[in-house]
Amino acid sequence: MALLEKSVGRRNFLKGTAAAAAAVAGAGLAGCAPKAKEESLSNTGADAKPHVVESDTAINEGAGKWVAAECWGNCGGRCLNKVYVVDGVVVRQKTDDFQDDTVETPQMRSCPRGHSLRQHIFGINRLKYPLKRKSWQPGGGDNSHGDKRGIDEWERISWDEALDYIAAELKRVYDNYGPRSVVNMGQEWNLLNLLGGRCQWNGTESYGNWFNAPIRIGTSVENGEYPNGMMANDRLDLQNADTIVLYGTNQGWHSAGNPAYYIRLAKEAGAEFISVGPDYNVTAAMMDAKWIRVRPGTDTVFLLAVAYEMIRLDEEKGDIVDWDFLHSYCVGFDAESMPEDAKLDENFRDYVLGAYDDTPKTPEWATRICGTPTEDITWFAGKLGKKDNVTLMHSYAPARYKGSIDLNQLMMTITCMGGHMGRPGNACGSSFNIESANGGPHLVTWGNVSLASSIPNPLEDPYICKPEIWKCILEGKYTCRGAYNGHYADPEVDNAFLMPQKEYEFDPRIIVSDFHNPLQATEDINLGIQAFRKMELVVEIDYHFTLTGQYADIILPCLSPWEGNLDKSQGDLELSTTGTLRISKKTNRDMVLALQPVVLPMYENKNETWIHTEIMKRLGLDPKEVFPISDIQAYYDKFAGATVVDDDGVTYKTLVTITQEDIDAWGVDGTPQEGVITLKEFLERGIYTMPRRPDDNLTHIAYKEFIEDPEANPRNTASGKMEIYCQSKADQINAIGYAKEPLKPYPTYHVTTYEESFSDFEGQQKSDYPFIMYQPHYLRRAHTNFDNNTWTREAFQNPVFINSQDAQEKGIQDGDTVLIFNETGKVLRKASVLETLVPGCIALPHGSRSYIDPESGIDYGGNENMLISAYHSQDPFFPQSDCYNSCLVDFELYDGDPIPDDVDKEPVMWTEA
Template sequence: MALLEKKVGRRNFLKGSAAAAAALAAAGISGCAPNQGEGEKLSGTGTDGMTPHTVASDAAVLDGGEWITVDCWGNCGGRCVNKVLVQDGVVLRQKTDDVDEDTLEHPQQRSCPRGHSMRQHVFNANRVKYPMKRKSWQPGGGENAHGELRGEEGWERISWDEALDYVADELKRVYNDYGPRSVVCMGTDWPVLNLLGGRLQWNSTESYGNWYNAPIRMGGSISSGLPDCGNNNDRLDMLNAETIVLYGVNPAWHNAGNASYYYRLAKEAGVQFVFVGPEYNVSASMLDARWIRVRPGTDTALLLAVAYEMIRLNNIDLDFLHKYCIGYDAETLPTGAEENFQSYVLGEYDGVPKTPEWASEICGTPVEDITWFAETIGAEHDVMLHHNYAPSRYRGTIDLPQLFLTVGCMGGHLGRSGNSVGATFSIEAGNGGHAEKLVRVGAVVAERATGKTAKNELEDSQMPKSTIWRDILAGHYTCYGDYRNGEIDNGFVGRDPKEYDFDPKIIVNDFHNPLQATEDINSGIAAFKKMDMIVNIDYRFTLTAEYADIVLPCFTAWEGNLDPAQGELDVATNGIIRMSKFQCNRDYALFPRPVVQPLFESKNEQWIYTQIAERLGFTGDDIYQTSSLQAYYDKIETAEYLDPADGVTYKRLVTITQEDIDAWGVNGEPQEGIISLADVLAAGKYQASRTEGDKLGHIGYADFVADPEANPRQSESGKIEIYCQSKADEINRMQHGPDALKPYPTFHETTWQQKDAGDYHFLMYQPHYLRRSHTAYDEGTWLREAWPNPVFISAEDAAVKGIASGDTVRVFNDAGAFLRIASVTETLMPGCIAVPHGARTYLDKEAGLDLGGNENMCVDALTQDDYFPTCNGYNSCLVDFEKYDGEALQPDCLFEPAIWTEE
């Protein structure tokens, strides 16, 4: 496939697709498979247009060149090692970490198939080559915008000066005439808008669900921006557990690098695994886990029954609860409180004991499984309770995070070896303790490296993402505060919700794909068509770009220049790339480099924003405190490693000379470390080695458990708050819930209980999938062939509907409809379907169908959480499905690529 050609014919596209299949067959699709190169290539000579062509030897290709560690920026949290072979500015091959011997003490940081396929992502036909304007769009707003034609017509190439002038002039007009609430930023950046008075922006717990609801107030934590992280023990201590519970966790798909390997090592050491969820997933199968099935979104009922059984069996650590917690029973209640958790579970307040029989009716878990689970995780055992956030991305789960922590405390599973309670997610997956990273980069100068002079000062600028399209169409929104960037938790501390009428005119976006990845695509398209101007900054032609007016191409982290002989030095500063550049698991840090010059006319985002600022009468210094290259250098300069001698002191990692500083033209001081700048860039990573019993381990809550008076939690009481009055007060202050929230965890009605009352009787949830990370990587034919785009249906439901694997299925509700190919399975509970998240939309407007199978065609604002309005409960989506009676859907690896056209 000619990946960098503007247009790709179907014949050539299919040839490339077949070549990818051969490459995968030769190289393997597992992140743990040895790198074999690309194997055979195909050329069209047979009856099917494709017959194999044998490559005699790779020697000619591999003779020369340099292997360089590169970024892998999809938002999966893996941050694995990917290396590319570069010769004369061309990427020839790709591999993963294979330099050091693979040992328990120093494991290779191998990448997953997504990382293996990055070449198809970077060098793809859907790259945006130069600035473009939608053909009929004109500045001035109103009818000039021809908004009704967004997504319907082609593009015309324009110069950078034309594009930047259009953007700056329209921003100036709208800010002058309508004010800052008329501009909505759906990316992470666009700092130039802050110079004009700020902007509206979405506010969401998209990844975290209700787990971002007051974790610190309850005595938990937020580590590296991740709620309830930093509390699990490190990878070596997982081998000391008796049982590890994976609650809604699927690392083989979600964190497909080393996390699964660490869990597998624990399994080989004799650890028993338990998986809790609606589907027996591939990670559970890999670890031979006992399956505790639970209907989607009903986990609160399950855990209340588990708590009941732990009490009945006297399998709780009452000493732990009395010493480290408040609110478990009457003895630990704070002053003035009258109700406690234990009495609620026993039914003393509502007359409903939370027995396994009561729960089973709701969650579908067999009564005997609930009792077994309660026995297994009780105080007599060494247990690690690891959760992901998926179980709380449902309505009715407002108290699930508090309840999960409560059950962990009932077993006393905090602060000691072989026991832990916390999130396993992203950089924390399978290796807890990221706050005590063994190698860290940029921690000393985080604000200097990424900070902006101008901040968004617009009061009440946060719009709930779950209702953002509806709010834009209505011209009215409610601000509940900033859930992440405010006071100790959630940002709505001590404030009431505020309502605003507004007149949205401009939507801007950078390096995200909000139209595709946000609930209710049809309403999103309607909102886009209402605008005076849509501007999208990205390197690929996404669905968001398809419905924009001005498309500005940025370059990727593979692009840039660190060689003065090749011209001006530069590195990428895209929002997600900047976030990911040095985020890795606890053991190591990446030092990636650009490997090719910026492709086509793509530019650094920092350059783009500076150019817009200058057209508005500002300078780059008004936005950025430092250049992109200086920020990149600063992170390397301040890289530190944790001294293994004491496990406390951080020391500088990299030796930097004045010659290094002069060569890069940056500000800095020479320093001594343990590896030279040249060597750390050549290696592309620095990894600490571990040994059993060393001083580099991490035990979550250890200091608190050792001395709670000297090391209090950040909660109001300094303890773990099973009864958390401040959480209840702040949730109730938002006036969003149907009734007053209790300070302790209770049961709330779920979507599952409501599903039989309406027209749509199946709950659709959207798991992450190994093929893509949100919408990233999905362009690659290798991944599309290896992992199709299914809808998973239980065998019981499929039999009733007359559906078999391979059939085309129509999924629908009042919001929209899409097609996918059925995968019928015995491993999914009946009454729900699983639709892997992130598929590209291929909209058939006449049929009212998405042929690409994007689940957000059916997810709408009705899934907003009942209590926490910034929680996206998108897994609480009710649908129906049927065998499609139209033309059968082809596997999407055979789809024409979604690329822009000037026609």
């Protein structure tokens, strides 16, 4: 049965069982199979054979149409996908090909994750209708049967039943126990604020320790999200660098669209690359980078020694430290440049030279901890000298360790010592998410993409530090220390978001989650399961059956980002609020994506606006308070308000031409307008890219205005300069009252995870868990998204990466099954033995689905959060900081049966009673 035959049309496709869905996905897999193997697919999919099409040309001749499609994985690539839709089924995918691929207008090509999305949307784990756990009943207490969460069967219920249950339970719990009895683990349950508020977890997650300092020391937190965002130069200026340092980055995996291409162009222009970190990754190899080996979590130690060597080399031969820069644009480097608000008569230079602790931060001091050869430290210090154009591109991974509280301030200091700011080829900024390898303000912007009103949480001090969330739920008490991402932009309030810690007792009874998969994505899954089983109700909204859904009581199926309708002739207009309206604003500075529904809504799935509206109606609340405008109006508004920068690089003009016919077609409020591209053309292309050229007015040089005129363009600090000594930063952290010792205003050494891997560091006696386990982002998935796609599961095996020396000592060879364990949990993975990983650590890719054996407790899926506890992940100074890379484990050759490849395992499915 061919994909183009009516037998696999939309109606029959949606009637299919999970196995039938797998059969359709299997058909898509076999597009290049030999003709001799052509077979028809059975109705059940049990005997599915490869399906053959003679050529893509035969499919494309008028049978369907190409539609621009969203990739919502939040990896940062924000690439263009296009899908070929035939009778409501996506049968082919491709990427950006509408324009010539040039340096000025590069095609925004998607990675393997984006290319395999149709397997995800039409896969067998799609939720089709509301589900209730069989044993769960309303009313709380024993009715919940919490002990059966995760192992119970499911029963199909109607939307009315599901929504009635949820509304009634919310009313019962709020009336009897108050707002601290409800814990929100998503971002979209604003309706709870109309009921009196909710407890809300709060943690830095991706940013680790990189979030707090930038708003105090003189860098930035762009849009309240990205520390050091826009503080690297843009993609064209990378070609002006003599040296580019990839510090803890791997653009080829974490932002796998164009960023690696941008830095490759810099390589072709003559830039020398240096990769700093615990592994020599694919991006470093692609750039032929020199590898500076640094043990995981010891970067502060390494950079203190680099600073020492820059000072020493400058004294010996000169032209290393840019003293004019330090004294003109910075405060606190030495005694000559102290800020007026300094409370401590100490400075960074004298600390590095050992004046305050009798410990000069020499390479010999550092190498014992960070493992970097002394000659590499000296060489690297020389490469950062002021004579060369140096660009440092960092990710946040090095800040996801305990002991990294000063890392962001220290990296800024190292950059300032070489004067590498404010001029072409010189920069220091994040290479993360949409800012990866292309810093600067957006040249193309969306209009207002907000759908829901921002209703303040009326509950006093509702924030629970995320690393300790499960422990707090089980103990019935939490300590609020403020929100790490609160009023970040208010320079008038010294403690604008953090607060002195205050303890609360609470009685959590309901957990609600929204498209976040918190059980799989949060530290200590075993403890999380206990917390879930304690609840009286767990509600999960998602379009896929996740680990969180497995342990929920009621699952509400939402639309995937590919589903909706913009054509009145096909029914009511509808959009996915899971993706299209939530994250479509996140694109890099050169372009925006005109994302739209690909197929009509499937099964009984509803969008989240509808779900929350129906709950509010049952509770007697006014949905207009949360959703003052319709989804389609919000969708229109982002097009109508979109702008593009003019040739002067300063003023912005209207991007989209909109006619009255366009407005009438969507039934929205609006006024016709003239722009540079019509709405129809924009939707057909799926993308608008701002053309660039080397001599245009659009090149972004971070800090350029500040360097040219620091008095007219001061930094947002107490001194108006870059604060190597920052009293505000220290005061803010110390005011929490959490740390056992006060934080200094300038960067200093703190005990590292590597040292904690010893029971006696001085005596070099290893502990029971002597290996540091860090979690790189992996090309198979984006966080926990897309991990079930067959193609990428086959291409990327998700092993545990082990240094060859460590593997040899334990008798482990490549491909062996390895048991990784500590006091928190156990996981199994196949070994990938490498020379390109420093000894004493292992790398377990982030985000895989847990498959927990109920008898042994072993996770056969290899999820890193089975091994990470709050002890591992909570920073000793900044408790909202997720330092989950500070996980200590041991591993050994597994003495049981080898585990199969992930692609050969049956996925965990919801099973109806």
